[in-house]
């Protein structure tokens with residue numbers, strides 16, 4: 001059975017892993033087996049209308065699985081109001097084309113929480129690179145978000161304790177920008193959840209089917 005890497009910046013193909021490659025609107029996507037496309041809060045251009053037009057075009061592609069990463073980040077220089085404008089626009093695209101949203105969130109969980117409540121999207125919102133507390137995990141799960149965990153799960157004991165308590169349907173796994181093998185993250189996740197690696201693979205495949213509806 002294949003591993004699914006829910007969010008990665010690695011494009012190289014391998015038999016063993018289905019990679020959802022993160023792309024920016026101007027990236028070439030035609031050779032990718034699976035990708036997401038989004039405007040990251042760090043990279044909002046002055047001419048964001050053009051970025052948005054490119055995004056809309058690529059999002060229609062058969063191999064586009066999700067919109068994102070997009071989101072809110074209070075530690076970046078990009079104007080926060082503009083970030084919210086672009087985030088809302090990407091939520092609207094996600095809803096229009098019926099593909100889920102992969103979210104980058106830094107110190108803006110309350111805002112994401114409020115937006116989810118306000119907009120009531122039909123598509124799943126997945127918080128990628130989740131490294132926060134159990135309380136915050138539960139708060140975001142309670143409104144229907146899913147969480148994606150990466151390499152931090154390998155070494156952060158507090159995060160491991162949080163992860164161990166989650167329901168198996170609450171999460172997916174990712175490598176993001178790291179060079180850690182996705183197999184390592186599955187192995188750790190399986191140990192923490194007291195499952196075998198192949199059960200973890202089946203569970204993640206099931207979770208991804210629910211999220212992607214494909």
Ligand SMILES: [Zn+2]
Pocket residue numbers: 007008009022069176177
């Ligand atoms: Zn990323």
